[in-house]
Amino acid sequence: MTALSQLQPQALWQWFEQICAIPHPSKHEQALSEHIQAWAKDKQLELVEDKVGNLIIKKPATPGMENRKVVALQAHIDMVPQKNSDKTHDFEKDAIEPFIDGEWVKATGTTLGADNGIGMASALAILGSDDIPHGPLEVLLTIDEEAGMTGAFGLEAGYLNADILINTDSEQEGEIYMGCAGGVDGQISVPMVWQAPEQSHSTYTLTLSGLKGGHSGVNIHLGRGNANKLLARFLFNHADELALELTNFTGGSLRNAIPREASVSFMLPAENITKLDALAKEFQALVREELAIADPDMVLELLEAPAAKQVMSEDAQNMLIDLLNACPNGVIRMSDEVEGVTETSLNVGVISTEAESVEVLCLIRSLIDSGRQEIETVLTSLTNLAGAEIQFSGAYPGWKPDNSSPVMALVRETYDSIYNKEPVIMVIHAGLECGLFKKPYPEMDMVSIGPTIRYPHSPDEKVLIETVDQYYKLLLAVLERIPEKG
Template sequence: MSSLSQLQPPVLWQWFEQICAIPHPSKHEQALSQHIQTWAKDKNLSIIEDAVGNLIIRKPATSGMENRKTVVLQAHLDMVPQKNADKEHDFENDPIDAYIDGDWVKARGTTLGADNGIGMSSALAVLGSDDIVHGPLEVLLTIDEEAGMTGAFGLEAGMLAADILINTDSEQEGEIYMGCAGGVDGELSLPMQWQAPNEQVHAFRLALSGLKGGHSGVNIHLGRGNANKLLARFLFDHAHTLSIQLAKFEGGSLRNAIPREAEIEFSLPADKLSQLQNDIADYQALLRQELAIIEPDVEFTLTEIVIPSTVMANHSQTGLVNLIHACPNGVIRMSDEIEGVTETSLNLGVIKTSKDSVTLLCLIRSLMDSGRDNVEGMLSALGQLAGANVEFSGAYPGWKPDNSSPVMASVRDTYEDIYQKAPTIMVIHAGLECGLFKKPYPDMDMVSIGPTIRYPHSPDEKVNITTVGQYWTLLLAILERIPVKGE
């Protein structure tokens, strides 16, 4: 990974190399936070850790820029912890194994953390540099963005003095974001009753793998397979004829990542084994035909296991399979106002089996509160039909676009001057923290930019090296052009 620090611009990549070396999955950012605090104090920078754990670092303006508006560069400290099933990796203790592959930086078998590690690196690089022109500067690094936006929810009014916020969490060079979707977590908990398995049975684990997964917002419109849904479809079609008795259904690991893998454990009569193998082979062939372009590597693996002591009662199993199979998933509606942008979606991200229940964790996203409310209603109605308990939590607002935003216009004009082409002004179907910042800072002007990051929230995540340089060039030019106070 030492070669990362040789990339351009070195001051940014050196920071990203340090960030990769310090474990920082969501809810476990303490080590990285302490590293940054120690560094800031050594640089004689003002640093505050607020009540929830956000970091606010201040740096005075460079000579001649004292009369400019104050800018806050914003990123989040945490990363999504996702890995391939065959990868041994402890996200709380092991560093990210990043490497260069052509014009991309990737990680071996895990998420890379370019989301939002590159943005964080750029902010820290500006703080640490002596030759970058800027006005009064603040850097806000929030905690737990990926698992609940705890830091953004907890940011209090009066902590920031800035007039302008530049969010660094976007993932496409050449696009300027001026709005984002809001969201809410949905949890459906279906009570389970158990019984002893039938006699003269065998038991198996059926695992589905090989899917691409990805970010449940920016990738949701691509039609990628959802492992939870695909495995439930198999059960809906074959559980009865095979006399399957489920003991466990587990799938996905994060409500904001499209699930790449899922597995079930079950028993079935010994004389059904041949039919089971044929049905699995036929279903795998069917999916490889249906999803030939988007999911060519879908695969099922059948392994014999010890017969479980209990299995789901027939009515519990039927209710569970019906609930998962009927649960809405993917794009609910595309935007009428912004071509190619998803308006409302739902991701059935996680399924967990416990002693008393099976729980489904979903994330609803929408550019419109009414769209979010509509999908909440769908899940509530489905829960009532299935006899499941339904709860919603962690609702966060979208960031409403402001076409008259001065900072958006400035960033757009700066981009055109540098690259001699117009950027695309966008609204993203993902949860940027800007919407939450608007509550304590309603008058703050905001914009979001970033380099090109592909497949965030999955082990295929990668960041394009050339676009990191372009993003850096744009960021420095924006800082140099910040208007004077009062304009």
């Protein structure tokens, strides 16, 4: 066995190794789903795959606990596919390469998938156990959480009998989550007019990299650099004086990850190349100084590129640069009700240059619907002024906190009894699926817990080993203490 599968709890880590070995990025979870289904059938567990691809696996109560309330353990099957630029990795074909680094488990050059692979592994370990006491148990594994919550949106009434749902997608041991942000995608289309370049110009690509990135909800308050916004800022300040003619703008890869890299290609007069190089070095030094604590390692690299056949018209280029520079990004408002938690945020996540437009994909998050709607109006006004278009899609509700939740009280009391300290009751600025589950299952009592995961949605993702055991012990103790049905 490898070192990872020797960690405690062993059954959980063995499952996590299997999960890492089978590619499962968002929208490509089928191989892992089939592996789990084959295992469940071999274990003779009751198994259903619903219309959208969610898995529901049921296990009878251990003897003497048949009259306990039914509990559903919930995790999502997919993971965020992010890698460093120097890492060769096909997320649809290649296994994740986890390794132990001191107190942490990390992956080699990619996201680890501890979000939500550890939670999934814990649920499967419990399903496979013969010595863990629990009442009637259901495990819900949803698809496509990271790229649209397709599984949560598609879950229908009638599949689950659970009175209680324990979501395993939180990322801080010692915190109990009882609410989360809702969100919506905004896609801005900036129309492009193309024209022939001047043949005497030289073609270059300016690439911005070295940023930390991270989860666009959990990490948004940390003040990290957004590669798309920083590159737009450079262009706003210097495109005219350098006589740049843009041919391409590309940045970010996921709307729910803070963009770590972006690049812009352009033509410019040969006599301006030296000045461009100097300005890029000045801008790099300036940003490194500004982000010296939050994100100190930004790099601007200038490389020659093949000659371009067409460039953006002056009006189209100005529209794009002005819109990107003016677009809000990051924390919009902190919560008045929950100290230290972001209420509303915006992530300018992905920019791609198409034949007829430049597409800008943003993700708005808010704990309150009115906060989300306000930013929708801001972006709509901005695009109206710019002569661009915007469409909103995939809106999902937040999970409204319930201070009277019996399961939240049970988890809090259980944690206190095990660790002799009060856990922190929290609301998370991220999209947990619980808010969507409330539609088909409005009476279900819900709570979210998990181990400590740092830098999810980035290649720096890591999980703190000791907290996996702490989280698992809490989960098992809660299952043992679930009350009987009234």
